[in-house]
Amino acid sequence: MNYFEYRDGVLHAEDLPLSAIAEQVGTPVYVYSRATLERHAQVFKAALAHLPHAHIAFAIKANPNLAVLKVMQREGFGADVVSGGELARALLAGMPGEDIVFSGVGKMPREMVQGLDAGIGQFNIESEEEGVELAAIAAARGQRAACALRVNPDVDAGTHDKISTGKAENKFGVPYDRTGEIYARLARLEGLEMRGLAVHIGSQLQSLDPLETAFTKMGDLLGQLRAAGQSVTHMDLGGGLGVPYRAGEVFPTPEEYGAMVGRVTKDWDTRLMFEPGRVITGNAGVLLTEVIRVKRSSNGPPFVVVDAAMNDLARPAMYGAWHDFDAVQPNGSRMVANIVGPICETGDTFAMGRDIDALEAGDLAVFRTAGAYGATMASSYNSRGFVAEVMVDGDQFAVVADRILPAQITDAERVPEWLL
Ligand code: LLP
Secondary structure (H helix, E strand, O other): OOOEEEEOOEEEEOOEEHHHHHHHHOOOEEEEEHHHHHHHHHHHHHHHOOOOOOEEEEEHHHOOOHHHHHHHHHOOOEEEEOOHHHHHHHHHOOOOHHHEEEOOOOOOHHHHHHHHHOOOOEEEEOOHHHHHHHHHHHHHOOOOEEEEEEEEOOOOOOOOHHHEOOOOOOOOOEEHHHHHHHHHHHHOOOOEEEEEEEOOOEOOEOOOHHHHHHHHHHHHHHHHHHHOOOOOOEEEOOOOEOOOOOOOOOOOOHHHHHHHHHHHHOOOOOEEEEOOOHHHHHHHEEEEEEEEEEEOOOOOOOEEEEOOOOOOOOHHHHHOOOOOEEEOOOOOOEEEEEEEOOOOOOOOEEEEEEEEEOOOOOOEEEEOOOOOOOHHHOOOHHHOOEOEEEEEEOOEEEEEEOOEOHHHHHHOOOOOHHHO
């Protein structure tokens, strides 16, 4: 459910025609709908309301725009961060330190210090080595860092290999079979307060089954830790719920997810934590683009060349991901086309042989479901700068990230004197 719908033949974001945004801000531009963000946050919250003290930490990596984070903060969400940069954003958005969870396999000492300075609620430690380092840093400051130990449950999430995180060969978490031993060792360190376990097996999950398998394994570990005399008060179940990228696709709902979690965790007697990203912001954003030209091909469908490219929306090039592509003002005819950007490599292809609204030069169109892992994964490849971001609220909008022009990037570069 989202608020990008046709009214009088024109695609709107809430009450605003997308053509009005293109006219005022130019293209390409990411457009987010505040009402959709709020609705998704509220549906997710409601789905977990029956669980004791669920703490929801929005996975900032999905969409770190400050205005988006502000919506999350107003909905009472904390943040799951994976870098000092994301931590700073969460604080800028007004999220209290105690609502912030710091994940990631490569936390650097200065990032650990930044987390301790901010009084974050929890470090999700991904290795024994990291735990020992954090303990030393915290102890030297006379602090105890609250921690969960991330476990690699060796469960196949059934998603794209590049976004699967819970198989034994993936870099994340500690090996399932060594959890008890590592937890006990870390719990003895003066600088740490071990309070629980964390798990996240991957992203864009189409089925709840691998999650249920992983959570069940986590429940077994919880029992083992307690039997060994350890204290476990928090269990972090990560994110991962998938969203439809094609009209008509059906995915598990937050309600079904919440019911499954309730069933698996009913005897845990811990506080539960969640790190949703895509399910909150994915369908709350589109990438609005203009057709530069339609180029005939000698032996196949024409190329619809749009002004957005793989540097603006990397998912199709990186994961072969599908994004629905719709004209802002469809004229009723259809065409089969390859949709490509201007970048000089064949990977800059959004779709091949796709049945789409008929388009010609100057027409506007959107890539849907671009609100998660869209703008945040952009680069300036081919010296294209960075796309602007806009948030719509009813019939008004605000630019929530300025377009960064190529000249602003070259401004930050220097030719050393010895080359002049
Ligand atoms: N927690 C942790 C520890 C994570 O690594 C992630 C995502 C999440 C939570 C949020 O997962 P979500 O609810 O969004 O599935 N760039 C890829 C997705 C990478 C996901 C990385 N980790 C894509 O565009 O599909």
